[in-house]
Amino acid sequence: MRPAPAGARIDAEHDVAAVGLWLAEYRLSPRTQRHYRKEAERLLLWLADHGLGLSELDRRRLADFEAFLADPRPSERWIGPTRRRSDPDWRPFRGPLGAASRRQSLVILQGMFAWLQEAGWVAHNPFRLVRDKGRRLDNRQGRVERYLExxxxxxxxxxxxxxxxxxxxxxxxxxxxxxxxxxxxxxxxxxxxxxxxxxxxxxxxxxxxxxxxxxxxxxxxxxxxxxxxxxxxxxxxxxxxxxxxxxxxxxxxxxxxxxxxxxxxxxxxxxxxxxxxxxxxxxxxxxxxxxxxxxxxxxxxxxxxxxxxxxxxxxxxxxxxxxxxxxxxxxxxxxxxxxxxxxxxxxxxxxxxxxxxxxxxx
Known part of the structure; x- marks a missing residue:
């Protein structure tokens, strides 16, 4: 794990600890905290799989991560049925994420990076460089289509x-x-x-x-x-x-x-x-x-x-x-x-x- 960057304004020794401090901000909202942890964990696991840290996530790698969310491969390594986190058969995905779920994931992670940047843990927020923000990082959508007539x-x-x-x-x-x-x-x-x-x-x-x-x-x-x-x-x-x-x-x-x-x-x-x-x-x-x-x-x-x-x-x-x-x-x-x-x-x-x-x- 990469050490704390110089000038960091939070007391963390590595990326996982820094993300843990961000998640602690939601301790009064347990359901929100669990949901945010899931998205942060997926990113951290993907970065670790590529030998990268949070500070090395740039615009190009962010595009790769979004593509990964739509098709986590190899599937046997990333996708599996619901299990306890401590179970050796636990996997971070139940299946590929649809467009709405990917957008929600990016919205959550953009907020995480904004906090980490403010904390001096990362130098920049790569999510802010996405040009098509209206489509991919705005949680507002058109008319609801996923319903039964x-x-x-x-x-x-x-x-x-x-x-x-x-x-x-x-x-x-x-x-x-x-x-x-x-x-x-x-x-x-x-x-x-x-x-x-x-x-x-x-x-x-x-x-x-x-x-x-x-x-x-x-x-x-x-x-x-x-x-x-x-x-x-x-x-x-x-x-x-x-x-x-x-x-x-x-x-x-x-x-x-x-x-x-x-x-x-x-x-x-x-x-x-x-x-x-x-x-x-x-x-x-x-x-x-x-x-x-x-x-x-x-x-x-x-x-x-x-x-x-x-x-x-x-x-x-x-x-x-x-x-x-x-x-x-x-x-x-x-x-x-x-x-x-x-x-x-x-x-x-x-x-x-x-x-x-x-x-x-x-």
Whole structure:
């Protein structure tokens, strides 16, 4: 490991320690800290693999790193299933990163380098030399595309609901009811997957005749979201499966989602795999029907848990939920982030342009 540079303003002996000090700035936001650590770790491992240190990352090598994120090779060395960090089979990637994930990685690492530069650990920030910053380093995007259109969502929910109703008693029924509740929760309240995994029964609270879901989101920000009637119904069904009363009490601090023993909580990674498996099984079921459009099958196969959040917010926007309330449901700091879910203007644009023809009528 390379020693500390002359003039460094932080007490670190090497790159890993310097990055550790940067990560310590996020100690009050554990989820953010874990996410940032993952991106920093990937960069440090890649640099070490090339015999480089942080101070040697320049514009050209940054382009090489971005290409690596899109296709980590050799795959057997970099890609693998979820494992504990201490497991010898642990790998830093589950698969190649898509464009949005690469952009997010670069945004995080740009912030890390800005901090390291201010700390005197590196002489410059190579991310600032990227000319096409609007595309690659700006976290704002165009309209959200990773969501399920209404007809496909309607079919998917019916399939999940029917499968839960038809499941035999015991473990098959428990698992089918659990995934039914997960999809209902994800669609009706638009949580992030970490928020679903961390939810407790007591997070649902009755105040002045209305139910609210209290959640701690990104940056450890607290919020309270109104709970729709169908969410209360789904919660009652799930609690019934657990042998509990329909409505939770204020002191029920047990996990909302449970393992097969009915007590153990589900982690983010396990929940991610359950949702992905449900999407894959749905795609197979839809394909067997023989009348599915190729783009519908492709959407189900590509869908991740975050698609459910996008689907929820998009459908709420299409249903006419005002932007200010949609932003509060999404817990976005900026309205332009929420505006990505507004597809109605695109539909109206299509309608008006449809009258523009090569040979005007009349």
């Amino acid at each position: 209404r007809p496909l969502w309607s079919w998917l929910w019916h399939w999940i609901d029917q499968r839960a109703a038809a499941a035999p008693s015991g473990r098959p029924r428990f698992e089918a009811q659990r995934i039914r509740f997960v999809f209902a929760f994800a669609y009706l309240l638009a949580p992030r997957i970490s928020e679903i995994a961390a939810a407790r029964m007591s997070d649902f609270r009755l105040r002045e005749g209305h139910w609210w879901w209290e959640v701690t989101g990104k940056g450890d920000k607290r919020a309270a979201l109104p709970v729709p009637a169908e969410m209360l119904q789904a919660l009652a069904v799930w609690r019934g499966e657990l042998g509990l009363a329909a409505q939770p009490g204020a002191f029920e601090h047990e996990p909302l989602l449970r393992g097969l023993d009915g007590e153990r909580p589900l982690g983010d990674n396990q929940l991610y795999r359950l949702i992905k498996a449900a999407f894959q099984a749905a795609a197979q079921a839809l394909e067997r029907r023989g009348d599915a459009r190729p783009e519908q099958l492709a959407a189900l196969r590509a869908a991740t848990p975050h698609w459910l959040r996008h689907t929820s917010l998009t459908h709420q926007a299409q249903h006419g939920v005002e932007l200010r309330y949609l932003a509060q449901s999404a817990r976005h700091a900026r309205l332009d982030t929420t505006a990505r879910y507004l597809h109605t203007e695109a539909e109206e644009w299509q309608r008006q342009v449809s009258g523009h023809r090569l040979e005007p009528s009349g």
